[in-house]
Amino acid sequence: ISNDWSPAPTYTLKSGQSQGDVDVSPTLGNDTKCSQNDPGNENEVKEFCKTIHNALKYNEFEAVQLKLHPGTYNAHPDNLGAIKFKRINMGMKGATFSSSDVILNCNGKSCIDIDTNLKQFAPISLRRLTFTNASASGRDNGLQEDHKYTGAVIRLVGTHDPSFTGIKIVNCVFDTSIAKTGGALFADCSKHNFFLFFQDVLFKNNVAEG
Numbered sequence: 001i002s003n004d005w006s007p008a009p010t011y012t013l014k015s016g017q018s019q020g021d022v023d024v025s026p027t028l029g030n031d032t033k034c035s036q037n038d039p040g041n042e043n044e045v046k047e048f049c050k051t052i053h054n055a056l057k058y059n060e061f062e063a064v065q066l067k068l069h070p071g072t073y074n075a076h077p078d079n080l081g082a083i084k085f086k087r088i089n090m091g092m093k094g095a096t097f098s099s100s101d102v103i104l105n106c107n108g109k110s111c112i113d114i115d116t117n118l119k120q121f122a123p124i125s126l127r128r129l130t131f132t133n134a135s136a137s138g139r140d141n142g143l144q145e146d147h148k149y150t151g152a153v154i155r156l157v158g159t160h161d162p163s164f165t166g167i168k169i170v171n172c173v174f175d176t177s178i179a180k181t182g183g184a185l186f187a188d189c190s191k192h193n194f195f196l197f198f199q200d201v202l203f204k205n206n207v208a209e210g
Contacts (some may be wrong), residue, residue, distance in 0.1 A: 022184035094128030106134035116158030151186025166195035183208035
């Protein structure tokens, strides 16, 4: 169905890959090989992606969850910007039981920046991840984009998809982030009510300057 929330028809393929997990590893992954995966082939052995941004680029399907294997990820490359989700019901989770195994380094910039007016979607879940070194009080020198000064790690603004009810954030750490407003997280629900569910989440060394 193509509508205001889907810039092109959204295909929900009945395969383990498109309906479930996409494996990502900074040490075992290969983005070139990952780009050749066939999401519609249930019997294909899928190659791991190396980076979060390319894993999202090659798997723009509803309900995909990025399964991040241990290591440190660049969550905001200079030439690509913050993490953005292009389909509804997507999310990210660590592959192990410990949030300390998966580090998302925001490189002194924003980490997840969702503006639904730009046809982006909020994730429905974030699990077993550590976000660190985020800032929404400066300027992205790579893309020359003004930071929005709100929510260093996660910023959610705009009129969300009508079916969006909220985000579950479970067993995550938000460490050493700074923003003018909102500290680590800013969510504007003035145009669409939704919940933020936190379970076993640690906030430390985060600063809201405003």
